[in-house]
Amino acid sequence: MELHDVWFVLIAVLWIGYFFLEGFDFGIGVLTKLLARDRPEKRVLINTIGPVWDGNEVWLLTAGGATFAAFPEWYATLFSGFYLxxxxxxxxxxxxxxxxxxxxKRPEENWQRNWxxxxxxxxxxxxFLWGVAFGNIVRGVKIDARHEYVGDFWDLLNPYALLGGLVTLTLFTFHGAVFAALKTVGDIRERARALATKLGLVAAVAALIFLLWTQVDKGDGWSxxxxxxxxxxxxxxxxxxxxGREGWSFALSGVTIAAAVAMLFLTLFPDVMPSTLNSDWSLTVTNASSSPYTLKIMTWCAAIAAPLVMAYQAWTYWVFRKRIGTQHIAPDHAAHSAH
Structure with a gap:
């Protein structure tokens, strides 16, 4: 296996990690309106991710940085074509x-409600938009012979990509509801579990249609x-x-996200951005990659830094593993930001 193939796999792993971790962050954010009945319950939900949400976003920064360094042409075409x-x-x-x-930071009702x-x-x-973006990457976009995106914003809003957006939105919200049930106590835990079942059924229908569509269009045995x-x-x-097995449910919803993202990357390889105008103009792991020397240096850096980052993040989750409820929330005037 060549180093550019290795880095394609590593970038896929980074996106899997990001969607697994940030997925329930997004889900909790959506549930502040769908699940929480009052401000204390909103604060309970926000506090479940308070110690970890910023660490979860490190995976996005790393995925973007790895793409820029390992596949600069992929990065350039992706960020120029998908700019908006x-x-x-x-x-x-x-x-x-x-x-x-x-x-x-302030006790006024309007201030807190607006935030x-x-x-x-x-x-x-x-x-929603992450699903639209990845749907377009897998489906292919209008790339010319110079490896430049020549479509427009409306080309990205095709039925396949929009369905991908619905899948990520519903799946992340389900993931967040399961996480809320895992991390809370009392009535909000019971309602989170009931809502998770409903969200899971919606996500299952959307995901099955999207994944079958992907498999029929581009799939193989591995996908x-x-x-x-x-x-x-x-x-x-x-x-x-x-x-009522929230731990198992959260682990399995994480496996769902990981397997679905892995499927998308499996159907994509060896392309990184297929061209719908001419397959010869597609960006691949070969023509979009950096030099072998650059990839070699990156591999050594990743081998040293990645285990340290993952160990620290795992420790953070262990420290903040306990459940919380409205009884743990201080009065509004004494509230602290989720940090």
């Missing part, structure tokens, strides 16, 4: 981070295996949630 949706995602992530920090609205929308919009793992894991997650 990626800019919207970036703005949402910035506003979302500010909202987490500033929400409880909570920001958390909801800046969670929902990226959760079929990944699809089956995703479907079985999602069914298992819904069943475990209904049985």
């Amino acid at each position: 949706p990626l800019l919207i995602i970036l703005v949402c992530l910035i506003v979302r981070g500010v909202a987490f920090e500033y929400r409880a 909570e609205q920001a958390i909801f929308w800046t969670s929902l919009i990226p959760a 079929l295996f990944a699809m089956l793992v995703a479907v079985v894991a999602l069914v298992g997650a819904i069943g475990a949630n209904s049985a």
Whole structure:
């Protein structure tokens, strides 16, 4: 296996890690409006991700940086062609981070309500747009002989990509509901579990249609295996949630996300961005990669840094592993930001 193949796999792993971790972050943000009945319950939900949400976003930064260094042509074409949706995602992530920090800085009702609205929308919009973006990457876009995107924004809003957006939105929200049930106590835990079952059924229908569409259009034996793992894991997650086994349900919903993302990368390889104008103009792991020397240096750096980062993040989750409920929430005037 060549180093550019290795880095394609590593980038896929980084995106799997990002969607697994940030997926329930987005889901919790959406649930602040769908699940929480009052401000204390919203604060409970936000506090479940308070210690970890910023660490989860490191996976996105690493995935973007790895793509820039390992596949500069892929990065250039992707970020120029998908400029508007990626800019919207970036703005949402910035506003979302500010909202987490500033929400409880002042006690006024309007102040807190506006920041909570920001958390909801800046969670929902990226959760949808990531699916649209990856749907277009897998489907292929208008790339010319110079490896430049020559389509427009409206070309990205095709039925396959929009269905991909619906899948990520519903799947992340289900993932978040299961995480909420895992991390809370009392009535909010019971309602999170009930809502997770409903969300899981919606996500299962959307995901099955999307993955079957992908398999029929571009799949092979390996992608079929990944699809089956995703479907079985999602069914298992819904069943475990209904049985009150939140830990198993969360693990299986994570497996669902991992297998689904793996399937997309399996159907993509050896392309990184297929051209719908001419297959000879597609970006591949070969023609879009950096030099072998650059990839070699990156591999040594990743081998040293990655285990340290993952160990630190695992320790963070262990430290903040306990459940919380409204009884653990201080009065509004004494509230602290989710940090």
